[in-house]
Amino acid sequence: MKYENIILLxxxxxxxxxxxxxxNGLGEDQGMFGGSDDKGVDVIGELDHSYKPWFExxxxxPSGEVESLxxxxxxxxxxxxxxxxxxxxRGQSKKD
Amino acid sequence: xxxxxxxxxxxxCIIWYVIMIPIVGYGIYQIKKITEEYPETKALxxxxxxxxxxxxxxxxxSVTGSCSHPCGNGLGVALFGPAITGVxxxxxxxxxxxxxxxxxxxxLGANCVSMGIIGPFVGWIVFKGCNKVGLNTKVNIFLTAFLxxxxxxxxxxxxxxxxxxxxxxxxxxxxxxxxxxxxQLPLAIAExxxxxxxxNGLIAYKPEVLEKLNAITPQKA
Numbered sequence: 427m428k429y430e431n432i433i434l435l436x437x438x439x440x441x442x443x444x445x446x447x448x449x450n451g452l453g454e455d456q457g458m459f460g461g462s463d464d465k466g467v468d469v470i471g472e473l474d475h476s477y478k479p480w481f482e483x484x485x486x487x488p489s490g491e492v493e494s495l496x497x498x499x500x501x502x503x504x505x506x507x508x509x510x511x512x513x514x515x516r517g518q519s520k521k522d
Numbered sequence: 523x524x525x526x527x528x529x530x531x532x533x534x535c536i537i538w539y540v541i542m543i544p545i546v547g548y549g550i551y552q553i554k555k556i557t558e559e560y561p562e563t564k565a566l567x568x569x570x571x572x573x574x575x576x577x578x579x580x581x582x583x584s585v586t587g588s589c590s591h592p593c594g595n596g597l598g599v600a601l602f603g604p605a606i607t608g609v610x611x612x613x614x615x616x617x618x619x620x621x622x623x624x625x626x627x628x629x630l631g632a633n634c635v636s637m638g639i640i641g642p643f644v645g646w647i648v649f650k651g652c653n654k655v656g657l658n659t660k661v662n663i664f665l666t667a668f669l670x671x672x673x674x675x676x677x678x679x680x681x682x683x684x685x686x687x688x689x690x691x692x693x694x695x696x697x698x699x700x701x702x703x704x705x706q707l708p709l710a711i712a713e714x715x716x717x718x719x720x721x722n723g724l725i726a727y728k729p730e731v732l733e734k735l736n737a738i739t740p741q742k743a
Contacts, residue, residue: 431722434715441712445583452587459583462590463524463624465701466682470529473688473697479528483623496621497579504575508720511569515727 523593523678523702524618524633527626534685539631545639546612549605556602562731563602566724570598571610573720577713578614578637584705592713593674596667597720599642600649601737611638632681641674659725659738660718667717671710675702 445459452458470477487493530538557564577594584590594614598607615633618624625633649666653659679702683695724732732738 431719434719438712438715441708441715442582444708445585445587448585449587458587459589461581462588462702462705463526465588466678466698467526467529469697469701470682470686473686473694477529477686479526480532481528481626481628483527483619483626485620486623487621493622497581500579500617500622501576504572504577504579507568507572508576511565511572512723512727514565515723519727 523590523636523675524615524625525629525678525681527619527623528628529626530629530632530681530685532628534681535628535631537631538629538635538681542608542612542631542634542639545605546608546634549607549609552602552606553609556606560731560734562728563735566601566728566731566735567598567606567610569720569724570601570607571613573597573717574610574614575617577716578618582709582712584708586705588701588705590675590702590705590709592709592716593637593641593671594713594717595637595642595674596645596663596670596713596717599646599670600663600666600721601732601735604639604643604646607642608634608638611642633678636677636681637674640677641670641672644673645670653736653739656739660721663721664714664718668710668714671713672703672706675706678702 449458454460487496553567557567574594574597577592579591581589581591595607595611598610612630612634615625615630615637619626619630645666648669649662652662652665657665676699679695679698682698683691687694725738729738733740
């Protein structure tokens, strides 16, 4: 089907935009859109008040900006590899 | 699904490492073997790892009002099985533990077992089963990716409840389950759809390699 991938992408966008429309105007200050990983940590704290993490990350991004840089780098590395491979295959299939 | 650094008691860190290491070791052996046998699979291993790199970096908002990230483990497991997926997940998790303070070195074993091994393993069983009964390959890869994602978070909930069975496993498990699973449901659907898009590309350009890996049957290509 010609438009299959576009339809699939639109569906993904709908799934991801819907929460932001549903909770329009709410944000971090209202306790929204936090990470579920952090909530897991909160539950551990509730269950065991005395639990202290016994090991700390050997390095942490010094700020949210640096963290977002490194997340973008992670996505970019993956995207470059996927784009390179698919571009290469597409070129190959056109030559044949 | 990342269990944060230091948040698993040492006993459980060791347990999950003990389960992870032989499987990841076998995965490394499998990658060597399969890329020697079919050199054209090298690019597919790279794309599977890259897909996991991209998807696990994307923290997506969910209808529950929390954010979480997909795993990207469905593609690799459909093509190469859970051991190789475990190797790819280890690379991703190491990157995140060392550079992003996401997850951790002590919890790497547990995180790898959920995202790299058990989640993908369940997806793989379903993928192979549905392949056998001749389910449409696109529907199949959607189901595989959806399940690999959802089961990953289910395993994380179990791992946390096992480590903190307070007052009992049965009491702790629903508390972890409820923060991960509802949030993950729409994101797993999104992950399934994204995996179908990449799958469509592979079917279009590399059907012969997919057939060699028994990921599709010739008449369906």
